[in-house]
Amino acid sequence: MLDIKLLRDDPERITQNLRDRGVRVFDDLSSESDWASEAVARLAEFDQRYRELLSAADDLRREQNENSAATKAVGKLPKDQQAAARKPLIDAGRALRERERELSEQTELAREARDEAWSRVPNLTHPDSPRGHRDEDHAELHQWGTRRDFAAEGFTPKDHLELAEALDLVDFAAGAKVVGQKFYYLVNEAVLLDMALQRYALEVARKHGFKLHTTPDLARVDILDGLGFNPRGESTQVYSVADSDLCLVGTAEITLGGMLADEILDVERLPLLVAGLSHCFRTEAGSHGQESRGLYRVHQFTKVELFAFTVGELEISEAMHERLRDIEEELFQGLGLPYRVIDIASGDLGGPAYRKYDLEAWMPGRGDWGEITSTSNCTDYQARRLKIRYRPEPVDGKKQKPRMVHMLNGTAVATSRALVAILENYQQADGSVVVPEILRPLCGFDRIGPR
RNA sequence: GGAGGAGUGGCCGAGCGGUUUAAGGCGGCGGACUUGAAAUCCGUUGUGGGGGAAACCCUACCGGGGGUUCGAAUCCCUCCUCCUCCGCCA
Numbered sequence: 399m400l401d402i403k404l405l406r407d408d409p410e411r412i413t414q415n416l417r418d419r420g421v422r423v424f425d426d427l428s429s430e431s432d433w434a435s436e437a438v439a440r441l442a443e444f445d446q447r448y449r450e451l452l453s454a455a456d457d458l459r460r461e462q463n464e465n466s467a468a469t470k471a472v473g474k475l476p477k478d479q480q481a482a483a484r485k486p487l488i489d490a491g492r493a494l495r496e497r498e499r500e501l502s503e504q505t506e507l508a509r510e511a512r513d514e515a516w517s518r519v520p521n522l523t524h525p526d527s528p529r530g531h532r533d534e535d536h537a538e539l540h541q542w543g544t545r546r547d548f549a550a551e552g553f554t555p556k557d558h559l560e561l562a563e564a565l566d567l568v569d570f571a572a573g574a575k576v577v578g579q580k581f582y583y584l585v586n587e588a589v590l591l592d593m594a595l596q597r598y599a600l601e602v603a604r605k606h607g608f609k610l611h612t613t614p615d616l617a618r619v620d621i622l623d624g625l626g627f628n629p630r631g632e633s634t635q636v637y638s639v640a641d642s643d644l645c646l647v648g649t650a651e652i653t654l655g656g657m658l659a660d661e662i663l664d665v666e667r668l669p670l671l672v673a674g675l676s677h678c679f680r681t682e683a684g685s686h687g688q689e690s691r692g693l694y695r696v697h698q699f700t701k702v703e704l705f706a707f708t709v710g711e712l713e714i715s716e717a718m719h720e721r722l723r724d725i726e727e728e729l730f731q732g733l734g735l736p737y738r739v740i741d742i743a744s745g746d747l748g749g750p751a752y753r754k755y756d757l758e759a760w761m762p763g764r765g766d767w768g769e770i771t772s773t774s775n776c777t778d779y780q781a782r783r784l785k786i787r788y789r790p791e792p793v794d795g796k797k798q799k800p801r802m803v804h805m806l807n808g809t810a811v812a813t814s815r816a817l818v819a820i821l822e823n824y825q826q827a828d829g830s831v832v833v834p835e836i837l838r839p840l841c842g843f844d845r846i847g848p849r
Numbered sequence: 850g851g852a853g854g855a856g857u858g859g860c861c862g863a864g865c866g867g868u869u870u871a872a873g874g875c876g877g878c879g880g881a882c883u884u885g886a887a888a889u890c891c892g893u894u895g896u897g898g899g900g901g902a903a904a905c906c907c908u909a910c911c912g913g914g915g916g917u918u919c920g921a922a923u924c925c926c927u928c929c930u931c932c933u934c935c936g937c938c939a
Binding site: 449452453455456457459460462463465466467468469470473484487488489490491492493494495662664785787789792797799800 | 895919
């Protein structure tokens with residue numbers, strides 16, 4: 399959620415940002431050409447109405463307080479005068495209470511209407527993020543590594559599913575039977591490879607100063623809300639647990655980000671770097687048919703997530719964002735996987751992200767790049783709702799007001815996607831797969847197959 | 850799962866219907882004393898929201914939510930969390 403003051407001080411900035419991102423906020427706007435201005439005008443009306451009601455309700459509460467004080471003062475009068483003096487005050491107090499209740503209720507409804515709409519307004523967008531919403535609008539920043547020339551090697555590369563099935567590394571049929579489509583079992587060496595990837599990522603994270611965590615795989619709905627995930631509605635990406643306010647997490651970003659909700663941190667703790675290992679559950683609603691083969695898009699996978707809390711200054715959080723991207727690159731360079739880095743276009747950033755980089759590995763089986771990791775700077779957008787603040791250093795000996803932290807997340811490794819990239823890039827002509835050198839000590843073998 | 854007990858400011862802790870603008874202490878900050886420090890003494894101290902150019906004013910907040918009352922930290926209901934004991938369990 400953005401600071402509501404931005405709506406009052408710089409509505410044009412919000413309007414332009416809605417246009418850049420293609421976020422309509424309301425789905426019943428009449429104007430096709432200027433829906434963004436219309437949306438901002440409606441938000442401003444909501445805010446105005448709330449503030450008027452709040453002001454009126456505050457006035458009534460002040461009257462109530464004055465009335466209580468007056469009633470209390472009656473005790474100082476001579477005994478025989480008290481009852482007569484108290485009676486009109488109590489009657490007045492009763493009337494005030496009735497009006498105050500009514501007005502409070504209206505105020506609360508107005509606040510909910512405003513906040514509900516305001517929370518759908520996405521974060522501001524980095525000036526350098528490319529504008530647009532099509533795939534080709536993303537900016538490729540650079541590439542790393544050399545893609546193998548399979549023609550020169552004399553064979554046609556298989557995709558990871560063919561390889562995995564031939565090597566008996568994955569069982570989708572059993573997954574479908576026991577849970578449903580897009581669930582799977584890892585089998586044989588894939589189990590160890592999966593764990594080696596986790597171990598590798600955790601060690602790199604630790605080396606860079608991240609405090610390691612295993613995290614809960616469920617979280618409360620308000621934590622999801624705070625991080626900008628929408629646990630409700632038809633297009634939700636998360637599973638909800640029946641008869642509870644819990645959801646299966648789609649990423650440890652949720653549990654790592656929620657850890658410090660409602661806290662005011664000492665500035666010495668920042669930047670605070672945490673890493674979390676968790677399972678990730680995604681409904682993939684609306685994505686049927688896309689990338690449907692194999693491990694690329696599944697309902698459950700395992701991930702090591704990097705998370706950073708920094709002071710609320712853009713120069714600092716942007717530097718941290720570059721650092722997270724560097725760590726992601728280091729991880730995939732270590733695995734020897736060719737990749738490219740993408741600066742995500744405005745229309746494709748999630749609501750909370752101010753800027754987002756994706757790493758896309760080359761996937762020979764698809765003959766295309768495929769997203770393997772992603773890192774976002776969410777600035778103070780998530781912190782505001784989660785109430786994660788810090789106390790800045792005193793200025794001229796004066797204690798400073800708490801400020802919102804900036805929050806950033808990045809994938810260290812999502813094992814399913816990493817397995818896709820490894821199987822496809824390290825396949826051999828005989829159908830076997832060589833294990834990336836850096837994982838060998840963690841796996842205990844250097845090749846899978848041929849079988 | 851059962852039975853008790855407890856949640857109060859940055860921390861500890863009193864208060865259990867209107868002298869509380871939340872006592873007292875610790876910590877923090879400022880000052881006095883001191884060559885300096887310690888000790889001592891004095892003052893000060895939270896968060897959100899609304900209004901205001903500002904000084905400042907108003908309002909809310911004693912685990913969350915709801916209720917009773919002219920008035921709630923205090924009484925009632927409900928949920929959450931923690932502690933003690935019992936049972937069960939990997």
